[in-house]
Amino acid sequence: MDIIVCLKQVVDPELPLREFVIDPATHRQVRAGRPLVLSTYDENALEVALQLKDRSGAKVTALTLAPQATIGDAVRLALAMGADEAVIVDDPRSPDLPGAAKARILAAAIRRIGRYDLILCGCESADWVERVVAPLLAEELGAACVTFVSRVESPDGALVVRRQSEDGFHLIEARLPAVLSITSDETNRPRLPKVKDIVAAKRKPLQAWPAADLAVAAGDTTADGVEVRDVAAPEHTARCEMLRGEPAEQVALLAERLRGLKLL
Amino acid sequence: MAGVLVIAAAPEGALSRSSLELVGGARVLDAALGGGVAAGLLGGAGAPGAAVETLHRHGVPVVYRVHHPALGVGQSDALLTAALAVCEQAQPALVLVAGDTVGREVAPRLAYRLGAGLLTDCVALGADGGAVVAKRQAYGGRAVATHVVRRRPAVLSVKPRSLDAAEPAPIAGRVVDVAVTIESAALPTRVKQVQAEKAELGLEDAQIVVGGGRGLGGPGGFTLLQDLAVALGAAIGSSRPPADAGWVPISWQIGQTGKTIRPALYVAVGISGATQHVAGMAGSRTIVAINRDPEAPIFGVAHLGIVGDYREVVPALIAKVRELKGR
Numbered sequence: 001m002d003i004i005v006c007l008k009q010v011v012d013p014e015l016p017l018r019e020f021v022i023d024p025a026t027h028r029q030v031r032a033g034r035p036l037v038l039s040t041y042d043e044n045a046l047e048v049a050l051q052l053k054d055r056s057g058a059k060v061t062a063l064t065l066a067p068q069a070t071i072g073d074a075v076r077l078a079l080a081m082g083a084d085e086a087v088i089v090d091d092p093r094s095p096d097l098p099g100a101a102k103a104r105i106l107a108a109a110i111r112r113i114g115r116y117d118l119i120l121c122g123c124e125s126a127d128w129v130e131r132v133v134a135p136l137l138a139e140e141l142g143a144a145c146v147t148f149v150s151r152v153e154s155p156d157g158a159l160v161v162r163r164q165s166e167d168g169f170h171l172i173e174a175r176l177p178a179v180l181s182i183t184s185d186e187t188n189r190p191r192l193p194k195v196k197d198i199v200a201a202k203r204k205p206l207q208a209w210p211a212a213d214l215a216v217a218a219g220d221t222t223a224d225g226v227e228v229r230d231v232a233a234p235e236h237t238a239r240c241e242m243l244r245g246e247p248a249e250q251v252a253l254l255a256e257r258l259r260g261l262k263l264l
Numbered sequence: 265m266a267g268v269l270v271i272a273a274a275p276e277g278a279l280s281r282s283s284l285e286l287v288g289g290a291r292v293l294d295a296a297l298g299g300g301v302a303a304g305l306l307g308g309a310g311a312p313g314a315a316v317e318t319l320h321r322h323g324v325p326v327v328y329r330v331h332h333p334a335l336g337v338g339q340s341d342a343l344l345t346a347a348l349a350v351c352e353q354a355q356p357a358l359v360l361v362a363g364d365t366v367g368r369e370v371a372p373r374l375a376y377r378l379g380a381g382l383l384t385d386c387v388a389l390g391a392d393g394g395a396v397v398a399k400r401q402a403y404g405g406r407a408v409a410t411h412v413v414r415r416r417p418a419v420l421s422v423k424p425r426s427l428d429a430a431e432p433a434p435i436a437g438r439v440v441d442v443a444v445t446i447e448s449a450a451l452p453t454r455v456k457q458v459q460a461e462k463a464e465l466g467l468e469d470a471q472i473v474v475g476g477g478r479g480l481g482g483p484g485g486f487t488l489l490q491d492l493a494v495a496l497g498a499a500i501g502s503s504r505p506p507a508d509a510g511w512v513p514i515s516w517q518i519g520q521t522g523k524t525i526r527p528a529l530y531v532a533v534g535i536s537g538a539t540q541h542v543a544g545m546a547g548s549r550t551i552v553a554i555n556r557d558p559e560a561p562i563f564g565v566a567h568l569g570i571v572g573d574y575r576e577v578v579p580a581l582i583a584k585v586r587e588l589k590g591r
Contacts, residue, residue: 013404013539014538017406017561020406022407029407040540041314043519048290054374073344081312090438094385100372100382111288124520124521126403128403129385129401129404129520130385131368131372131385132372132382136376139372140376142451143452143517144341144452145340145373145452145453146369146453146519147369148365163338164365165338165365165458166364166365166424166511166515166523167460167461168458169459169461170337170338170457170458170459171455171459172456173454174452174454175452175453178452178453182476184504184508184584185508185514186508186509186510204318220508222414224381224382224415225380225381225382225414225418226381226383226412226414226415226429227412228410229397229410230409232407232410233408238369240563240565240566240567241567241568242563242569242570243568243569243570247572247577247580250572250577250580250583251577251580251581254568254570255581255584255588259588261529261550263550263586
């Protein structure tokens with residue numbers, strides 16, 4: 001089985017608020033000088049792929065779309081965790097592209113990679129949270145699509161996956177090839193690479209392809225027909241009143257405040 | 265029609281609350297842009313008659329009805345086929361889809377097939393001049409993005425529990441039956457089983473919610489939290505780590521991934537306040553945080569804060585609430 005995992009580098013989403021700055025020109029977060037990490041659920045997607053590899057010897061290719069100059073530890077981490085090879089699609093504008101444009105470029109890269117049974121993505125990126133790349137990849141490639149998958153139940157024969165729903169889950173049988181977006185689950189907590197894996201990762205194949213070579217309209221910022229007018233931090237007007245004292249005093253104060261607000 | 269089409273999935277015949285939220289959004293857009301409001305009612309096994317009435321009663325004059333046994337719960341591929349058939353007949357300028365389990369799969373693919381514009385998880389819809397202006401959360405709730413939708417048609421998905429449900433506004437209506445051919449065996453995905461977890465009923469509708477986080481240390485902490493929930497008459501939820509660790513069902517999760525809540529009172533216990541979680545609860549009217557760490561980011565969004573060990577604070581709070589409620 002051939003598995004491609006789409007990975008995205010994002011600015012560490014848990015950086016302190018004071019380091020979260022929106023660039024007024026691009027309406028995107030300022031990345032310079034901030035640490036880049038693998039987007040939260042992408043690590044879960046990679047873990048699912050690696051578990052399939054452990055079980056049935058799948059080949060796992062990590063695919064990322066990013067300005068090559070910014071590629072650092074995130075992609076190497078994927079190789080160290082156990083991906084067999086990595087492909088970087090180099091596009092200097094990719095951090096500012098809408099998901100619809102990214103899906104088009106990634107689909108072209110996947111066609112060039114050629115062999116794939118499963119394509120895994122994180123269920124949403126930690127920055128722009130569009131949740132569109134997996135379904136659009138499925139459309140581009142004519143593949144089956146299931147999003148918010150928490151478990152891949154049977155990788156052999158028919159593919160059966162567990163899709164998280166509002167009030168439980170759905171068991172879904174999907175044809176191959178399939179694009180799955182992966183959400184976190186107790187079964188897919190990302191593994192930590194060992195030191196020897198980190199060393200070995202440096203020798204694993206890593207190719208870089210310029211997005212412009214993929215014969216798609218790279219850098220199409222209007223792929224989704226939507227314009228970004230403004231990005232602003234929401235007004236957190238809350239000024240937290242700290243209730244001090246021993247627990248009994250704190251609780252008494254809390255009860256008093258809640259009564260005042262007619263909440264108790 | 266060139267107006268706003270709401271995709272209302274009714275797999276078991278009844279209309280969901282999020283469908284009425286879409287109708288609410290559609291009527292706001294129609295008031296500014298004109299062109300009319302219509303609904304595509306995609307019904308499965310149940311009889312869709314009541315849903316048609318509900319739509320007419322909430323101000324939707326034209327209902328494009330697709331009734332097919334393949335349009336069952338969670339059957340995204342069948343629902344996509346049906347939504348596409350309705351769009352081809354209705355020729356809307358804007359299509360609103362609920363950003364739920366199915367909508368997350370259907371909305372982008374519908375936009376792709378229509379060559380339409382696409383914006384997902386909108387939390388507010390409005391108009392400026394002749395253009396649709398929509399807001400959505402970005403960066404885990406740290407920012408709100410305002411978008412102008414330039415292309416027509418466009419598919420917009422709406423985050424559940426973000427728009428107000430439409431108020432009743434009865435209108436004389438008509439039904440247009442739309443025929444579709446769906447071969448279940450030929451669909452690329454098939455729902456084999458629908459499994460409801462012991463979901464906290466009404467988490468999204470509750471007026472009071474208590475949420476527990478990693479700081480509870482394990483499933484045992486949630487037993488204590490449950491007592492607090494009972495005392496307060498609250499629903500119970502969690503941040504992501506307890507759900508990931510299997511301490512609580514994933515359906516309890518409140519956050520960017522998970523449920524969005526807007527209760528009158530939210531009590532966050534042992535929750536650090538990661539952006540992921542805050543994105544799902546920042547709309548709560550009053551937020552109380554109980555945490556051992558005075559530096560926890562949760563105190564940046566809370567209105568009332570208690571620094572302390574929840575094992576001491578929560579039992580004291582339970583006793584106080586019971587005393588006040590005379591139990």
